Amino acid sequence: MNSWPVVALYIALATRLPMRSVDCVTALTGRGLAGDRYEETRHRHVSVFSTGEMADANERFGTTIDPALTRRNVLVDTGLLPRTPGTRLTIGTVSLEVVRDAAPCRMLDAEIGDGAKTAMRRRAGMICRVLEGGTIKVGDLAHFPEPIDP
Secondary structure (H helix, E strand, O other): OEEEEEEEEEEOOOOOOOOEEEOEEEEEOOOEEOOOOOOOOOOOOEEEEEHHHHHHHHHHHOOOOOHHHHOOOEEEOOOOOOOOOOOEEEEOOEEEEEEEEOOOOOOHHHHOOOOHHHHHOOOOOEEEEEEEOEEEEOOOEEEEOOOOOO
């Protein structure tokens, strides 16, 4: 297992509301992040993305994309993330399971500018379900296997 720090956390109360930066968030077993728009959804509990993938998206887009505008929850300071469904990881004391690759939010072009959604394609992180809840804080370590495929 490899470890990387959480550098930012974001939640939004509803789909069209802006993401709000928080220092900590409570992950609820089988339910998602407390106070986030996807709390109580079946599988889309937490979205995780990386600084390395953001750097690639910024290069493709031609300018810096504010991570809060990506509509993702947990930003980890690493390169590529493991995306194989069923992969288990922990962030702080929270246990997660990868469900799927995250598709770029359809609101990106309207919020950031034309081409943002395309720049984020295959760089938008992963969607996870919460297997065991707890608290995730900025600075906590994310532990997951090194991805095999780029």
